[in-house]
Amino acid sequence: MERRPLIAGNWKMHLTSDQAVALARTIADAASDVADRDVMIAPAFTSLPAVAEVLADSPVLLGAQNVAWEEQGAFTGEVSPVMLREFGVSLVIVGHSERRHIFGETDDLINRRLCGALRFGLVPILCVGETLEDREDGITMQILEQQVRSGLAGVEAGDMARVVIAYEPVWAIGTGKTASKEQAQEAHRFIRSVVGNLYEKKLAQQVRILYGGSVKPENVDSLMAEPDIDGALVGGAALKSESFARIIHFI
Ligand code: PEP
Numbered sequence: 001m002e003r004r005p006l007i008a009g010n011w012k013m014h015l016t017s018d019q020a021v022a023l024a025r026t027i028a029d030a031a032s033d034v035a036d037r038d039v040m041i042a043p044a045f046t047s048l049p050a051v052a053e054v055l056a057d058s059p060v061l062l063g064a065q066n067v068a069w070e071e072q073g074a075f076t077g078e079v080s081p082v083m084l085r086e087f088g089v090s091l092v093i094v095g096h097s098e099r100r101h102i103f104g105e106t107d108d109l110i111n112r113r114l115c116g117a118l119r120f121g122l123v124p125i126l127c128v129g130e131t132l133e134d135r136e137d138g139i140t141m142q143i144l145e146q147q148v149r150s151g152l153a154g155v156e157a158g159d160m161a162r163v164v165i166a167y168e169p170v171w172a173i174g175t176g177k178t179a180s181k182e183q184a185q186e187a188h189r190f191i192r193s194v195v196g197n198l199y200e201k202k203l204a205q206q207v208r209i210l211y212g213g214s215v216k217p218e219n220v221d222s223l224m225a226e227p228d229i230d231g232a233l234v235g236g237a238a239l240k241s242e243s244f245a246r247i248i249h250f251i
Contacts, residue, residue, distance in 0.1 A: 004230075008125060009041040011065075023239070024043070027060055038059075041062065042065050066093065094117065095127045107151065115155065124163055127166045128166070128191070129144070129213075132170065140187065141187075166210040168212035215247060
């Protein structure tokens with residue numbers, strides 16, 4: 001089963017709108033020759049309108065870093081899926097480890113965000129991953145299974161085909177430590193099997209599973225060569241135009 005690779009850049013809480021526009025321009029240029037893979041950048045909410053204009057004639061997809069589940073209402077500080085769609089956002093990251101660990105987002109909340117994204121036509125990227133302590137305690141697969149199952153609760157098979165999952169070991173995010181390709185492949189294969197048990201094996205074969213955690217030009221090719229790794233969610237290196245350009249051109 002051929003899955004179209006996706007390289008997604010998460011800009012986190014970096015860059016003013018002017019800086020975001022400048023970086024988006026270089027990425028749009030770098031991605032202009034890329035036809036066999038998807039590229040996405042997720043700026044801060046405040047830069048979405050300006051970056052959307054830069055990407056208007058580019059194949060680079062616009063992403064957001066989080067999403068609420070209702071169209072509108074009394075949800076101070078939140079941004080609705082409809083508001084994101086207004087600016088051409090097509091994908092949203094949900095359950096990023098920084099949301100889970102710094103802001104205390106629970107599996108239940110993340111599931112609501114994911115379902116809200118699907119309901120309003122956005123593609124959710126569901127992030128899952130174990131902490132260093134979980135890995136040392138030998139419970140990595142249990143944690144992954146629990147996060148995948150609760151993140152996908154109530155998602156129908158018809159919608160599941162659109163969901164992207166990102167395996168991001170917490171100990172590898174922003175630390176410079178990358179999971180070995182063997183560790184990453186093992187986790188990806190396991191996540192695919194969990195999806196296969198929840199839905200059908202055939203559907204699980206269609207689901208894209210990205211690896212995230214200190215992806216850089218030096219390691220992207222070997223990670224992408226693994227059979228169950230379908231792309232990358234990139235933090236730090238996505239803010240450096242040369243590095244991200246190299247990552248999107250992985251071999
Ligand atoms: C991320 O923010 O999802 C991430 C993987 O960050 P980094 O690439 O910096 O580890």
